[in-house]
Amino acid sequence: KNQVEQSPQSLIILEGKNCTLQCNYTVSPFSNLRWYKQDTGRGPVSLTIMTFSENTKSNGRYTATLDADTKQSSLHITASQLSDSASYICVAWGGSSTLGRLYFGRGTQLTVWP
Amino acid sequence: DAGVIQSPRHEVTEMGQEVTLRCKPISGHNSLFWYRQTMMRGLELLIYFNNNVPIDDSGMPEDRFSAKMPNASFSTLKIQPSEPRDSAVYFCASSFWSGADGYTFGSGTRLTVV
Numbered sequence: 643k644n645q646v647e648q649s650p651q652s653l654i655i656l657e658g659k660n661c662t663l664q665c666n667y668t669v670s671p672f673s674n675l676r677w678y679k680q681d682t683g684r685g686p687v688s689l690t691i692m693t694f695s696e697n698t699k700s701n702g703r704y705t706a707t708l709d710a711d712t713k714q715s716s717l718h719i720t721a722s723q724l725s726d727s728a729s730y731i732c733v734a735w736g737g738s739s740t741l742g743r744l745y746f747g748r749g750t751q752l753t754v755w756p
Numbered sequence: 757d758a759g760v761i762q763s764p765r766h767e768v769t770e771m772g773q774e775v776t777l778r779c780k781p782i783s784g785h786n787s788l789f790w791y792r793q794t795m796m797r798g799l800e801l802l803i804y805f806n807n808n809v810p811i812d813d814s815g816m817p818e819d820r821f822s823a824k825m826p827n828a829s830f831s832t833l834k835i836q837p838s839e840p841r842d843s844a845v846y847f848c849a850s851s852f853w854s855g856a857d858g859y860t861f862g863s864g865t866r867l868t869v870v
Binding site for chain 2: 687731743744748749
């Protein structure tokens with residue numbers, strides 16, 4: 643069964659601290675994996691997209707890693723800011739680049755406290 | 757570019773009424789997707805169009821839901837009659853082709869059926 647599992651479900655950290663969010667996927671055939679940030683009341687916004695051949699990709703303070711062998715990905719946030727409070731959604735693309743679909747995780751709700 | 761534009765942002769309606777959600781995709785994108793997001797189920801794909809033609813509507817929950825895309829710059833999602841269990845946030849997203857290389861989501865319409 644194609645699915646994406648994220649952990650933890652929620653996380654609270656203090657401003658300035660680092661954190662790592664986890665994602666496990668069982669999507670086949672696997673094409674790429676992306677992380678989205680969703681602020682309250684807004685639509686998801688793409689942070690990173692990685693193909694199966696990429697191990698890491700950064701976007702400012704966000705660094706995503708991908709291990710296609712173990713089907714795991716992580717999103718590391720460095721020096722967290724209050725504005726990082728949001729839901730982070732891991733999404734796997736299953737299929738070819740022309741025919742496939744997205745499989746969404748349920749998200750990790752991150753809260754950054756001052 | 758104004759991004760994907762959805763309207764209304766919020767809709768409160770009584771059970772049994774017809775509800776119409778609207779979406780304007782990013783100019784030049786040729787694929788459009790309708791998603792529903794709830795706390796219990798996360799993001800679910802309802803239907804997607806490619807070049808204004810519905811490609812996959814297997815996610816549409818039942819006959820009360822219908823979607824149209826009369827031209828490349830406009831799509832509607834209609835619920836008739838609406839029920840309280842339809843309460844959710846409905847997102848529209850657009851992309852080039854299948855979306856394997858990335859999506860852009862709108863800000864969503866929060867629907868409440870009382």
